[in-house]
Amino acid sequence: MDLADSPEDAEFRARLREWLGKALPALPPKPSPDDWPGRRAYDLGWQRTLYDAGYADVHWQASPGVRLIFLEETERAGAPYVGAGFVGLLHAGPTIAAEGTAGQRARWLPPILRGEEVWCQGFSEPGAGSDLAALRTRAWRDGDDYVVSGSKIWTSHAEVADWCELLVRTDPEAPKHRGITWLAMPMDAPGITVRPLRTLAGSAEFAEVFLDEVRVPVGHRVGEENDGWRVTMVTLSFERGTAFVGEVVACRRVLGELAVEARRNGRWDDPALRRRLGGLNAEFRALWRLTQWNVSEAEAAGGLPGIGGSVFKLRYSQARQDLYDTAADVLGDASLDTDRPWVHDRLSSLSYTIAAGTSQIQRNIVAERILGLPKGR
Amino acid sequence: MRFRLTEDQRALRDGVRALLARRFDRAALRAAVDRPGRLDRALWRELGAAGFFALRLSEADGGVGLGLPETVLAFEEAGRVLLPGPLVATHLAAGRVPGAAEGETVVTAVDGGGLVEWLTAADVVCGAADGAVPLRSVDPLTPLHRLPGGSAAVDPVAVLLTAAEQLGTATRACELAVQHARAREQFGQPIGAFQAVKHLCAELLVRVEVARAAVYAAAVTADPADIAAARLLADEAAVRGARDCLQVHGGMGFTWEADVHLLLKRAWLRTRRAGGGTESEELLAADLLSRAAR
Ligand SMILES: Cc1cc2nc3c(=O)[nH]c(=O)nc-3n(C[C@H](O)[C@H](O)[C@H](O)COP(=O)(O)OP(=O)(O)OC[C@H]3O[C@@H](n4cnc5c(N)ncnc54)[C@H](O)[C@@H]3O)c2cc1C
Numbered sequence: 001m002d003l004a005d006s007p008e009d010a011e012f013r014a015r016l017r018e019w020l021g022k023a024l025p026a027l028p029p030k031p032s033p034d035d036w037p038g039r040r041a042y043d044l045g046w047q048r049t050l051y052d053a054g055y056a057d058v059h060w061q062a063s064p065g066v067r068l069i070f071l072e073e074t075e076r077a078g079a080p081y082v083g084a085g086f087v088g089l090l091h092a093g094p095t096i097a098a099e100g101t102a103g104q105r106a107r108w109l110p111p112i113l114r115g116e117e118v119w120c121q122g123f124s125e126p127g128a129g130s131d132l133a134a135l136r137t138r139a140w141r142d143g144d145d146y147v148v149s150g151s152k153i154w155t156s157h158a159e160v161a162d163w164c165e166l167l168v169r170t171d172p173e174a175p176k177h178r179g180i181t182w183l184a185m186p187m188d189a190p191g192i193t194v195r196p197l198r199t200l201a202g203s204a205e206f207a208e209v210f211l212d213e214v215r216v217p218v219g220h221r222v223g224e225e226n227d228g229w230r231v232t233m234v235t236l237s238f239e240r241g242t243a244f245v246g247e248v249v250a251c252r253r254v255l256g257e258l259a260v261e262a263r264r265n266g267r268w269d270d271p272a273l274r275r276r277l278g279g280l281n282a283e284f285r286a287l288w289r290l291t292q293w294n295v296s297e298a299e300a301a302g303g304l305p306g307i308g309g310s311v312f313k314l315r316y317s318q319a320r321q322d323l324y325d326t327a328a329d330v331l332g333d334a335s336l337d338t339d340r341p342w343v344h345d346r347l348s349s350l351s352y353t354i355a356a357g358t359s360q361i362q363r364n365i366v367a368e369r370i371l372g373l374p375k376g377r
Numbered sequence: 378m379r380f381r382l383t384e385d386q387r388a389l390r391d392g393v394r395a396l397l398a399r400r401f402d403r404a405a406l407r408a409a410v411d412r413p414g415r416l417d418r419a420l421w422r423e424l425g426a427a428g429f430f431a432l433r434l435s436e437a438d439g440g441v442g443l444g445l446p447e448t449v450l451a452f453e454e455a456g457r458v459l460l461p462g463p464l465v466a467t468h469l470a471a472g473r474v475p476g477a478a479e480g481e482t483v484v485t486a487v488d489g490g491g492l493v494e495w496l497t498a499a500d501v502v503c504g505a506a507d508g509a510v511p512l513r514s515v516d517p518l519t520p521l522h523r524l525p526g527g528s529a530a531v532d533p534v535a536v537l538l539t540a541a542e543q544l545g546t547a548t549r550a551c552e553l554a555v556q557h558a559r560a561r562e563q564f565g566q567p568i569g570a571f572q573a574v575k576h577l578c579a580e581l582l583v584r585v586e587v588a589r590a591a592v593y594a595a596a597v598t599a600d601p602a603d604i605a606a607a608r609l610l611a612d613e614a615a616v617r618g619a620r621d622c623l624q625v626h627g628g629m630g631f632t633w634e635a636d637v638h639l640l641l642k643r644a645w646l647r648t649r650r651a652g653g654g655t656e657s658e659e660l661l662a663a664d665l666l667s668r669a670a671r
Binding site: 001002003004005006009065068255256257258259260263274275277278279281282283285286287289290292293295296297299300308311314315360362363364366367368370371372373374375376 | 379381383558583591593598603655666
């Protein structure tokens with residue numbers, strides 16, 4: 001058991017730190033959360049900066065350990081997060097890299113790395129959330145095209161996306177996991193209507209996407225027809241693996257700020273609150289160690305994050321909500337003022353036990369796939 | 378960074394596990410429950426011969442010359458089978474009290490909180506135990522005395538090794554719960570197919586894995602804040618784990634015959650060591666301010 005950087009890792013860390021020290025002061029000001037075109041430009045601009053410095057493909061090429069250092073250092077330095085690049089860099093991109101043809105890789109991967117194209121994820125539907133395989137958006141073959149009709153929901157970044165990784169049903173007769181196909185759909189194709197949905201935090205982070213006989217070339221299919229479920233599962237673990245690393249580092253910083261604020265406003269003298277902060281310190285230290293453990297295990301297993309990601313996600317999503325509930329207790333009445341820091345984060349923390357597989361679904365996964373308990377009838 | 382067990386660490390853990398499976402199986406555990414207050418001296422010497430108490434003593438001093446990580450793995454195994462006796466105190470006394478390292482001398486200590494485990498059976502007591510009053514211990518496998526004043530300084534290594542024992546007990550609670558959930562049938566199916574039971578088991582595992590990462594990391598860094606964190610998470614994993622394990626066992630869980638109560642009682646007892654978890658929470662709260670000031 002070793003927590004220290006290897007000489008190569010230490011060198012990577014030092015070089016990255018030095019580069020961040022130079023690159024970050026040159027960043028443009030952060031756009032407001034409601035300025036979507038501004039946010040897209042900002043996030044893509046950062047990705048381009050990473051590309052020029054040779055860090056763009058760190059999520060794909062590098063070992064999990066190097067990825068961890070990258071996420072840790074960028075967060076520590078206050079660098080932007082992937083933002084609108086999330087699906088392209090952490091989901092659709094790795095899927096295409098693993099399952100796409102040479103031509104598909106050449107067409108779609110470089111623009112993701114260079115920060116030129118944004119992807120969104122069209123998986124969930126009104127009738128297919130936790131039970132994703134029940135999706136009903138249909139696709140028919142018509143010559144060299146698929147014709148797609150149906151609707152998707154909760155599609156993050158749909159308004160600013162160029163491409164959508166889309167799951168469609170190509171064989172309604174087959175068992176539900178076997179009739180699904182993975183398509184790359186250009187978001188400017190005729191027949192697509194995007195209707196933004198307002199979240200409880202007031203902003204429009206996600207949208208409904210209506211598809212009315214949208215034509216998608218057969219060449220945009222990744223993997224075989226009706227093999228889309230397997231294609232998706234290959235990379236779904238990415239989302240639950242290292243996706244939250246930077247956030248854990250950020251939570252630890254917030255915790256320190258909370259302590260300072262509590263000390264300033266006098267609530268530090270309340271032993272119950274103080275001990276809760278101490279308990280959260282334990283919690284986030286442990287989550288950081290669990291991340292290091294999972295990454296080391298993944299590295300030993302050849303790179304892919306395993307179902308250990310479900311264990312992490314279950315605990316982390318709860319811890320994040322506890323953190324911001326505690327922040328509200330530190331703030332007191334000010335926790336009702338949405339202009340105060342942490343109040344918006346408290347609202348957005350509520351999605352963590354739902355998005356990317358609810359906590360109940362994660363518990364099913366842990367119980368059935370790790371502990372080997374029988375599936376319910 | 379390679380934060381996983383090395384081959385040697387795996388071998389050491391398996392060796393301790395095999396020794397304990399041979400010398401302290403379930404029959405031995407139940408026999409110990411039936412003979413309260415009696416320590417198995419032969420087993421104690423065997424542990425000594427295997428190096429259990431001398432793991433961190435240098436080879437020059439007749440020890441094994443290993444570190445905290447290996448010691449934590451050994452104590453985790455002890456916690457897994459609920460091995461009775463003042464293991465932490467004797468381990469800490471190795472090299473300082475003659476015979477402790479070899480398992481010839483049983484050493485106990487006055488805990489920071491004022492409790493003394495195994496006072497009557499021990500050969501040597503570290504700290505002044507005069508005036509200690511016996512308690513009717515809630516844990517049938519740990520006789521207890523209590524000092525009116527108490528509160529000596531707390532050794533962080535003792536806290537860490539206790540956390541390692543809690544981790545082992547938590548792991549055992551998870552294993553027992555899952556075994557029972559697979560085997561016991563109601564309404565024509567294993568109770569483990571019911572989601573309410575399934576989710577209890579999943580949370581058991583999550584707490585174990587989070588505690589494991591914290592305990593192993595604290596063993597590597599030996600940082601006081603990491604040790605405090607390990608303690609809090611391991612206490613939680615053991616106590617809540619044993620509670621949930623009890624719930625999964627239904628009426629059987631409330632009996633003396635089932636082992637579940639032994640897990641819970643020992644876990645409760647260990648949470649009181651070193652003044653309880655409050656100290657650790659305060660340490661970690663203070664750590665937030667000092668890190669923010671840096
Ligand atoms: C902020 C945010 C962003 C998102 N972004 C995207 C995106 O970009 N693309 C995309 O495709 N999707 C996205 N989603 C959708 C997300 O994946 C789904 O919301 C999630 O999978 C749950 O599906 P659902 O909302 O239909 O809830 P439901 O599946 O209807 O669940 C409702 C409740 O029932 C419980 N439940 C359901 N089934 C079971 C079961 N078998 N056992 C026990 N309990 C069960 C759930 O845990 C939950 O508590 C996003 C969601 C959020 C909140």
